[in-house]
Amino acid sequence: CEILSSLPLQVSLYFNVYFFPFWWLVTVAILYLKYPVLPDYYKFILVTIMILVSLTELIRLYLGYVGNLLEKVPELAGFWLLTLLLQLPIILFLLFNEGLKIHSLERAVHIIFAAFLSFQVIAAFFTLKRTVNTLAARFRLTELQRLEEQRPGPGVYSPATGSSSRGCWGPVPAGHPAPR
Numbered sequence: 001c002e003i004l005s006s007l008p009l010q011v012s013l014y015f016n017v018y019f020f021p022f023w024w025l026v027t028v029a030i031l032y033l034k035y036p037v038l039p040d041y042y043k044f045i046l047v048t049i050m051i052l053v054s055l056t057e058l059i060r061l062y063l064g065y066v067g068n069l070l071e072k073v074p075e076l077a078g079f080w081l082l083t084l085l086l087q088l089p090i091i092l093f094l095l096f097n098e099g100l101k102i103h104s105l106e107r108a109v110h111i112i113f114a115a116f117l118s119f120q121v122i123a124a125f126f127t128l129k130r131t132v133n134t135l136a137a138r139f140r141l142t143e144l145q146r147l148e149e150q151r152p153g154p155g156v157y158s159p160a161t162g163s164s165s166r167g168c169w170g171p172v173p174a175g176h177p178a179p180r
Helices: 007-037 040-069 073-096 104-150
Strands: none
Touching: 007 040, 007 104, 040 073, 040 104, 073 104
16 A cells, blocks of 8 residues: 655645745735835735635645645645646736835745745646556556456356356366357
């Protein structure tokens, strides 16, 4: 029974759980300071992003923990998709959009958060690939064993074929016609 969980992914998730509140506090504090000088559309975008990132991050970290530790493919795939398609683009937007008047401390925490997300995308991809391949192989072996158990044993007469399960080379039970 091979363990499919990824230790590097789990370590990254562990540190991400402790880093996220720090990132959130720094981002909200700097947003509070620069809010009066931002254009109205950036005010709306940043508040929306903070709400979206906060909710998504909680769900994403939960899915990552459950998917990795319990080796559950749907949860791990959900974690990977949320990271790749939602969190990473948002953080890159916050990091590289100069219209947001990015503060140096804000840039530093966004870089660290983007590094966490980038590493998690790569680690989750390989963990997901290995988990899916292993679980598919286990499924095939289970199905093969189930079929073997349903198949009659050697030398047992099968009325459906009119011969023994050994085929035309095996012995034919007495009183039965020979296979053609």
